[in-house]
Structure formats: C-alpha cells, structure tokens
Amino acid sequence: MDTAPLPPAAVEPIFRDATDADIPALVALIESAYRGDASRTGWTTEADILDGQRTDPEGVAAVVKSPDSRMLVVEQGGELVACCQLEHRGEQAYFGMFAVRPELQGVGLGKVIIAEAERTVREGWGTREMHMTVISAREDLIAWYERRGYRRTGQMSPFPYGDERFGIPRRDDLQFELLVKELA
DSSP states (O other), X not given: OOSOOOOTTTSOOEEEEOOGGGHHHHHHHHHXXXXXXXXXXXXXXXXXXXXXXXXXXXHHHHHHHOTTEEEEEEEETTXXXXXXXXXXXXXXXXXXXXXEOGGGTTSSHHHHHHHHHHHHHHHHHOOSEEEEEEETTOHHHHHHHHHTTOEXXXXXXXXXTTOGGGOEESSSOOEEEEEEEEOO
C-alpha cells in the first residue's frame, strides 16, 4: 500500500470478486483503513477506540470462500483501492469489511462502492434490505451511512470483548448497532 494516491476522477473503478490471491492485499487494506497511525490519514479510523487487528487472513478467506458471500474488490489503475463484504441472508444482505485506502477517503469513492454493492445484491440475489452493524460510538460513520439512506434501528449487539481477532478495546462501552436500508 505504498503507492501514491490515484486521482479519483481520472480512473474509473473496476469491481470484481476477490480471489484467494487477493487475501494478503485485502487484509493489509482493511487494516490500513481502520487501525494504527496509517489509518489516521483517512476518516474511518478506529485507532482511538481499538488497538490490535481489524481482521486476519482467516477471516477474509472465510468470506472469499463462502458460497453465501462475496468479497467485492475495487481497483483503479490496476491497484486494489477498496473492498466490501456482501453476504446473502435470504431477503436481506449483510454489508461489512468495507475499506477504502485512507488517502482516497473523502473523495466520493465510498458512495460509488456502496451504490454498486446495493445494486449487486438487489439484482444478483433479489434482496430487499441491506443490513450492517457499526460500532455505536462511531457517530460520524453512522451519520455518513444515514446520508446514504440507512436508518438506525436501536438494536444493539455486544462487542466481542476478550476476542482479540476483533481488536483490543480502549474503552468499555463498545457495542454494535444494526443499520438497515430498504432496497427499491
């Protein structure tokens, strides 16, 4: 991920399904968007609330290999710049592992990706709703999703304290909130 940022308008994003060969680059991308000082370049960082890892090769491989999931990879100019997990859950789809290279955050690429993810699950799986969970303390991120049409449900689930696969919490009030969007 040591490459210079691509001009956002200069290169149209290309979407494809991830392969096993993409797993190391996907783990590095997801980590760079959420953890450590490098993540502070973008606005999606969780570095102030979580230490440790965001994901690992096994977690990404499970999504890539699952018959009910897709890991959507986004490339610009032949470089992997973003990704998201899509999981088929009947009439709903789950959206997760969303990451954009930190230096490309805030230029509109995320809006394009989430719109493509919604189109993909609506047309490919016939799903009526997109679900996601977001750490409830991430008010700025929740507000971004609300501007994309997602609504807060107030339905909370506990953060997996003690399971370092999901990070090492820096505070004791973390929980996930379910966000939902009706897909037309």
